[in-house]
Amino acid sequence: MPSTLLSHLDALLPPGTKGRKVITFRKNQVIFYQGDPSNTLFGIEEGCVKVSVTCQRGKKVVIGFFVPGEWFGESCLARNQPVNFGEAVAFTDTRAVQIDRNALLRILRTEAQASYSFITHLLAGNTRIREDLVYNLLNSTEKRLARVLCMLAESEARSKSDLLDKITQQTLAKMIGTTRQRVNFLMQRFRKLGFIENDDDSLKIREPLMTLAGLIRVEKSNRHVA
Numbered sequence: 001m002p003s004t005l006l007s008h009l010d011a012l013l014p015p016g017t018k019g020r021k022v023i024t025f026r027k028n029q030v031i032f033y034q035g036d037p038s039n040t041l042f043g044i045e046e047g048c049v050k051v052s053v054t055c056q057r058g059k060k061v062v063i064g065f066f067v068p069g070e071w072f073g074e075s076c077l078a079r080n081q082p083v084n085f086g087e088a089v090a091f092t093d094t095r096a097v098q099i100d101r102n103a104l105l106r107i108l109r110t111e112a113q114a115s116y117s118f119i120t121h122l123l124a125g126n127t128r129i130r131e132d133l134v135y136n137l138l139n140s141t142e143k144r145l146a147r148v149l150c151m152l153a154e155s156e157a158r159s160k161s162d163l164l165d166k167i168t169q170q171t172l173a174k175m176i177g178t179t180r181q182r183v184n185f186l187m188q189r190f191r192k193l194g195f196i197e198n199d200d201d202s203l204k205i206r207e208p209l210m211t212l213a214g215l216i217r218v219e220k221s222n223r224h225v226a
Contacts, residue, residue, distance in 0.1 A: 019103025
């Protein structure tokens with residue numbers, strides 16, 4: 001797992017040490033529910049995990065997919081009696097490193113480098129969430145879908161998986177706050193425009209879609225996605 005945080009934890013809490021173990025989850029298995037007591041940090045070694053949040057009115061929103069090298073369950077570090085912010089479900093068969101809250105707190109209180117790595121990890125995650133929130137508030141469903149597809153393509157490349165092909169239009173709709181019918185319409189439009197295409201039954205993201213999502217500038221575009 002290519003993670004600076006894990007490299008520090010490996011040195012301070014080697015595999016087999018009390019407070020750390022490897023755990024596997026079957027596809028669609030719930031890892032934890034929203035509001036459950038939070039006492040564990042998870043680092044993904046193989047597979048993919050979907051995290052969603054349900055509001056008081058019962059509407060569920062997918063807030064992200066986590067792939068190898070990424071961590072989730074940081075709410076375990078909250079004071080008093082921490083609870084899970086959302087629901088985590090294994091999107092595929094998944095293997096993860098499980099770090100006990102007490103063991104993690106002990107390391108963060110005594111090891112400056114591990115503490116710094118974890119703070120950096122938290123800030124990066126919070127920054128991404130804020131950027132997604134602002135983007136969803138300010139942009140059309142077309143641009144929101146373009147951004148989500150590009151982000152998923154990057155996660156797919158890092159994890160060397162077929163993540164894009166496994167995500168349904170209903171899930172995409174939950175991620176950008178629209179209907180499945182609207183997503184279907186936009187996906188067809190993207191195909192007609194050449195922004196996406198299916199190559200050997202695999203969905204490929206093309207550079208114009210990244211431009212639409214605002215991830216690259218037209219005048220400086222020299223990046224090739226596929």
